[in-house]
Amino acid sequence: MFEFYIWNWLELSVRWFHVVAGIAWVGSSFYFIALDLGLRKNSSHSKGIEGEAWQVHGGGFYHLQKYNVAPPNLPDNLTWFKWESYATWLSGFALLSIVYYGGAEMFLIDVDVLDIDVFTAVSISIVSLMLGWVVYNTTCKFFLSDSQTGLMILLFFILAIVSYGYTEVFSGRAAMIHIGAFTATLMSANVFFIIIPNQRIVVADLKAGKVPDSIYGKVAKQRSTHNNYLTLPVLFLMISIHYPLVYTSEFNWVIALIIFLTGVLIRHFFNSQHAGKGSPYWTWAVTVMLIFIAIFLSTYRPEHLKPDLDEVKFNDEYGELISLAGVTEIISYRCTMCHAKEPLWDNMYVPPKGVILETSDDVLKYARQIYIHAAISNSMPPNNLSAMEPEERLILAKWYEEIKK
Ligand code: HEC
Structure with a gap:
């Protein structure tokens, strides 16, 4: 009995932590995207400064400047943004383990979808998350110098296969959370394996007085663009598990894919606005249209x-x-x-x-x-x-x- 309370509190605490870490990660990344796109040129700039922004917040004025590659002298107290991402993934995986591995018979497995035992189900979950990163990372590296829009379309197809695959092995609810966890794993791994290590190489080169290879910046840019577009769909997928009419639909995986498209559209709207390139309101019209298609698809129930x-x-x-x-x-x-x-x-x-x-x-x-x-x-x-x-x-x-x- 007492153990039951401990588990309950553990789940609640981890969930609390996960939400807070997620807010910190998404918040800081949205802030930097907006900041970066909002930088403006100033003719009086000293050499090496790409743009600047003036901001007002909490009773003070902030004057931020972005250096093209790096400032002539690196300060000692450089702030890195990485633990927001790592903490979100770690707490997310802990929550996945508590709710879906610990309660596999209730929430992970659906015998009407596929009759598997707990060990098999948990193995599929873990292996698919790891394998996803390998496939995604290899694909991104291979197509680094090709059209990035083409790459995103290809990745969308991979995501479609994965989404469908999850609905063929897990319960509808677990499938939705896995499509989200799969995507969020790519995002965190982008930070952990690519963006931060590349930044470290650049910093080390600069300290050694060398000019860093531009490839590091290019790769980091590719991955952070993906992360930017994937953020909103991941959040939708995480909360969708409270909506049975969505996750038990025959077409739950198509709904997930539609949400990925709306995520790109909504981010495109804000990216354009922050960059001062106008407000493409059509993205909202298409988003609403797509949501109506999703509503329609959610009315279909599985054959069994x-x-x-x-x-x-x-x-x-x-x-x-x-x-x-x-x-x-x-x-x-x-x-x-x-x-x-x-x-x-x-x-x-x-x-x-x-x-x-x-x-x-x-x-x-x-x-x-x-x-x-x-x-x-x-x-x-x-x-x-x-x-x-x-x-x-x-x-x-x-x-x-x-x-x-
Ligand atoms: C094997 C145990 C079990 C059986 C049988 C069961 N439930 Fe549940 N029910 C649960 C659990 C566990 C939850 C909490 C789910 C969660 O944590 O998301 C729940 C949650 C609910 C909720 C609240 C959902 C929400 O998100 O607020 C409703 C309503 C509900 N069940 C209705 C039913 C009905 C109706 C039946 C019978 C047709 C039923 N349950 C049979 C275990 C059961």
Whole structure:
């Protein structure tokens, strides 16, 4: 019992840390992108200064100058920005381990998608994240001197294969979090393996009085451009796991890809604005259009969830079940072992998310949630642990639609 509290607090603390680290990383990187694009030339500049910016914040004025390659003398107290990224990845991986590896049977595996054991599922998760970096890094290096737009289109196709692949091995929810984790791993690895080491080489060269090779800057620029465009989609994917209608859709992986496109569009809008190149409002129009396509795609449910309509229509037994009493009976068979004041499920000491489904009053109180999580999606029961039938979901749906009329 006490152990349960420790795990709960561990999960909460790691999540807290992860969100804070993520805010610091995204915040500092958005700040630097805007700063860099907003630099303006000033004719009175001394040699080597590329541009400057004036900013006001928190009661003070800031005057920032960017040196083309580096200042003549490097200061001793140079501030690096890297721990924001590393801390986000480390805490993210810890959270993935606690929620999805620790609770693999509930949240990682879906036997209706692929019947695998916990060890296999966790191995696929870890190996795919590592392999993703190898493939991505090799592709980027290979196409360094080619069109960077072409490279991004190629990477988008790789992402499409990966996204589809995840939905073929994991539950919808785990698939979404993995598409996000896969992308975020590339982003952090870009910082850890490419951007920071290259910057170190440049600094070392400068200190030694050598002119650094321009290749280091070029590679770093390539990777930070990718990171810039990937940020918003990753955040969407992370929070999408709270929306069963999105992650249990047959086309959840296409929705993820659409979100990657909207991420590029939205960043393009702000990048243009910061650079003083106007406001391309069309990006918002296309974004809204894409979101509507995503909404439409989210209405498609996987084949194995489709009930046998004949059975429901012509079976008197089912006919009678479309009532509060009937629905409560289904809930008591399929949900109450976990959603009770004192759950019967192993190692469960409180009703998950405080949701208690014991009486018909409870069913009425949670009718909308039941509809979303168990009738029109299969996010509950997790991994269909209590073997709910598609026909039962249809009954829940019909009942709710009836009482809402
Ligand atoms: C095996 C145990 C188990 C069974 C059976 C189960 N649930 Fe859950 N339920 C959970 C867990 C665990 C969570 C918390 C999920 C999370 O952490 O995101 C949850 C969360 C929920 C939530 C809150 C979701 C949210 O994000 O706020 C609802 C509503 C819910 N379940 C409804 C149901 C219904 C309806 C059924 C039966 C059709 C059901 N559950 C069956 C374990 C179960």
